[in-house]
Amino acid sequence: MKKILVALDYDPTAQKIAESALHLAKATGAELTLLHVVSDPVYYATRAYSPIMGFDGYLETGPLEKDSIGSLVKASMHFLEQTRKHLGDENILIRVEEGDFADVILKTAKSIKADLIVMGSHSQKWLEKIVMGSVTEKVLSHSTIPLYIIPTKKR
Numbered sequence: 001m002k003k004i005l006v007a008l009d010y011d012p013t014a015q016k017i018a019e020s021a022l023h024l025a026k027a028t029g030a031e032l033t034l035l036h037v038v039s040d041p042v043y044y045a046t047r048a049y050s051p052i053m054g055f056d057g058y059l060e061t062g063p064l065e066k067d068s069i070g071s072l073v074k075a076s077m078h079f080l081e082q083t084r085k086h087l088g089d090e091n092i093l094i095r096v097e098e099g100d101f102a103d104v105i106l107k108t109a110k111s112i113k114a115d116l117i118v119m120g121s122h123s124q125k126w127l128e129k130i131v132m133g134s135v136t137e138k139v140l141s142h143s144t145i146p147l148y149i150i151p152t153k154k155r
Contacts, residue, residue, distance in 0.1 A: 001028040005114040007035050007105045007139075008083065013120055013152035015086070020150050021118040022087050033093040033112055034083055036076040037104045038069060069098060102138035109145050117145055120152040 006021040008014040018034065025032040073096050080094035097104045109117050121136045140147055 001030045001115045003114045004030045004116045005033050005109045007119040017120045017150050018083050034080050035095045035108055037101045038072045038098045101135040105139050118148045120150045
């Protein structure tokens with residue numbers, strides 16, 4: 001295993017996913033790339049919490065303009081830089097891409113020639129799952145690259 005792609009979203013469980021991926025990368029000597037996908041700004045505005053969170057002590061980047069993709073990209077890049085700093089490894093690569101979550105994860109994995117995709121699986125209500133679909137399920141059903149899925153159910 002030479003390259004691992006880690007898909008991180010806005011959820012506070014991103015810390016658990018990133019730390020698990022780092023352990024796996026260290027154990028196998030693989031290069032680690034952290035990816036955050038920025039989608040439609042409306043998606044972020046409908047959440048009860050900021051899309052850029054997940055680590056204790058994370059500093060706010062200032063007011064986030066929910067209608068600006070540019071500000072979301074900038075805040076996402078800051079989030080990934082703070083994630084890399086939290087993990088304590090400056091060799092970790094970071095990427096912010098725009099588009100459909102699952103499509104971008106698959107496209108990025110292919111473009112960097114990833115040997116493994118690491119992502120979390122959030123517990124969702126059945127109606128949300130039917131209406132919005134599951135990013136993890138879509139990636140799983142369309143990927144030719146192995147997935148390491150970390151359950152992130154809240155207890």
